[in-house]
Amino acid sequence: MPGPIDFYFEFASPYGYMAACRIDDLAARHGREVAWRPIMLGAVFKVTGSKPNMAIPLKGPYLLKDVPRSAKFMGLPLKLPPRLPMNSLAASRAFWWLADDEPDRAKGLALAVYKAHWAEGRDMSSPDQVAEAAATIGIDPASLDVGIRGESVKQRLKDETQAAIDRGVFGSPFIVVDDEPFWGVDRLDQIERRLAGEVF
Amino acid sequence: MPGPIDFYFEFASPYGYMAACRIDDLAARHGREVAWRPIMLGAVFKVTGSKPNMAIPLKGPYLLKDVPRSAKFMGLPLKLPPRLPMNSLAASRAFWWLADDEPDRAKGLALAVYKAHWAEGRDMSSPDQVAEAAATIGIDPASLDVGIRGESVKQRLKDETQAAIDRGVFGSPFIVVDDEPFWGVDRLDQIERRLAGEVF
Structure with missing residues (x-):
């Protein structure tokens, strides 16, 4: 049986949110599982020489149109958050704090953060905001707050991001x-056909 | 009756080639015409701080996989050219040299250059190579060679590129x-639905 599909994403990425809403169902239609892997795109940009989309002239203003339109096109709720890009450090560390022992809850937390940020337009940059989202799916906020301050979790996020870069990941x-x-939520259609066994 | 759809593209862009193969038919299905507008992305990159995709670490190697795969996915022929990116100055000037008096031939030339470069994998950087492609659709190579050296054509390409930037164009x-x-050949599906009158 083939291993899981690897889904790399950045919490500050709206197209990552859109993919997160679809990827598990898409994979399940073809009997596949998905390993969710949040990373810090800031570290990637140091390699590629790029920067956050919103900071790029012409592209930033365009994305403010394309993001809501693309969400609507996909039938997904979207409300632009007040702060773009959010600081995704707390959310990413919270994910990896849970990932090994409770992978399903880690995924649940990722979806809760993504939906709070991109469907409801709430800033999710602070540990408190992430803990609040975690509480809605039964994760103890106090434990999470302590957990994401641990050195091993901080190192884990760095290692996962570096491993992604080593594998060629440059976007979300x-x-x-x-x-x-x-690369890109625009490739879900190609992935679907590939999983269906088509060679193209 | 609504005006034409504006199609901005760079000859060195493979996704521009893919869109060029589809955009007229797509528009025609909805009773619309297309104004083709080649530009120099190099000038755009000075505004956005970006650079040619192939020069971007991680992204360059990825695109060597994604470009042939996406072409196959769309049912289009593709052979990677030896030089990436090509110098698109001669081809772009040739287009604008023809554009006002012979718009259909200008479009024919654009398609001929695109197909020679991206479907047949031939370098199209030199005026001679562009003139050769032009000859295949009945354009006199000697006239073209003289035409694209004119100051007004050179200025026209600069003006068209600047007008595109002023309108927010940042890619091809x-x-x-x-x-x-x-932005992107990935948006043809959204364009199709928009032209069909859907609001999303």
């Missing part, structure tokens, strides 16, 4: 299916 | 439908 979402890389 | 393909901007 970035999905790897059996060693084949796909 | 970039398609504007009734003042609404769409």
Whole structure:
């Protein structure tokens, strides 16, 4: 049986949110599981020489139109958050704090953060905001607050981000299916056909 | 009757090639015409701080996989050219040399250059190579060679590129439908639904 599909994403990425809303169902239709892997795109940008989309002239203003439109096109709720990009450090550390022992809850937390940020337009930059989202799915906020301050969790996020870079990941979402890389929520259609066994 | 759809593109852009192969038919299905507008992305990059995709670490190697795969996915022929990116100055000037008096031939030349470069994998950087492609659609190579050296044609390309930047164009393909901007060949599906009258 093939291993899971690797789903790399950045919490500050709206297209990552859109992919997060679809990727599990898409994979399940073809009997596949998905390993969620949040990373810090800031570290990636140091390699690629890029910067957050919103800071890029012409592209930033365009994305303020494309993001709501693309969400609507996909049938997903979207409300632009007040702060772009959010600081995703707390959310990413919270994910990796849970990932090994409670992978389903880690995924649940990721979706809760993504929806609070991109569907409801709430800033999710602070540990308190992440803990609040965690509480809605039964995660103890106090434990999370302590957990994400641990050195091992901080190192884990760095290691996961570096491993992603070593694998060629340069954006969000970035999905790897059996060693084949796909960048962007626009590639879900290609992934679907590939999982259906089409060679193209 | 609404005006034409504006199709901005760079000859060195493979996704521009893919859009060029589809945009006229797509528009025609909805009774619309397309104004083709080649620009120099190099000038755009000075505004956005970006650079050619192939020069970006991680992204360059990815695109060597994504470009052939996306072409195959769309059912289009593709052979990677030896030189990436090509120098698109001669081809772009040739287009604007023809554009006012012979718009259909200008479009024919653009398609001929695009197909020679991206479907057949031939370098199209030199005026001689562009003239050769022009000859295949009945354009006199000697006239073209003289034409593209004229100051007014050189200025026209600069003006068209600046007008595109002023309108927010930052990549290729970039398609504007009734003042609404769409970036990327991945947006052809959204454009199709918009032209069909859907609001999303």
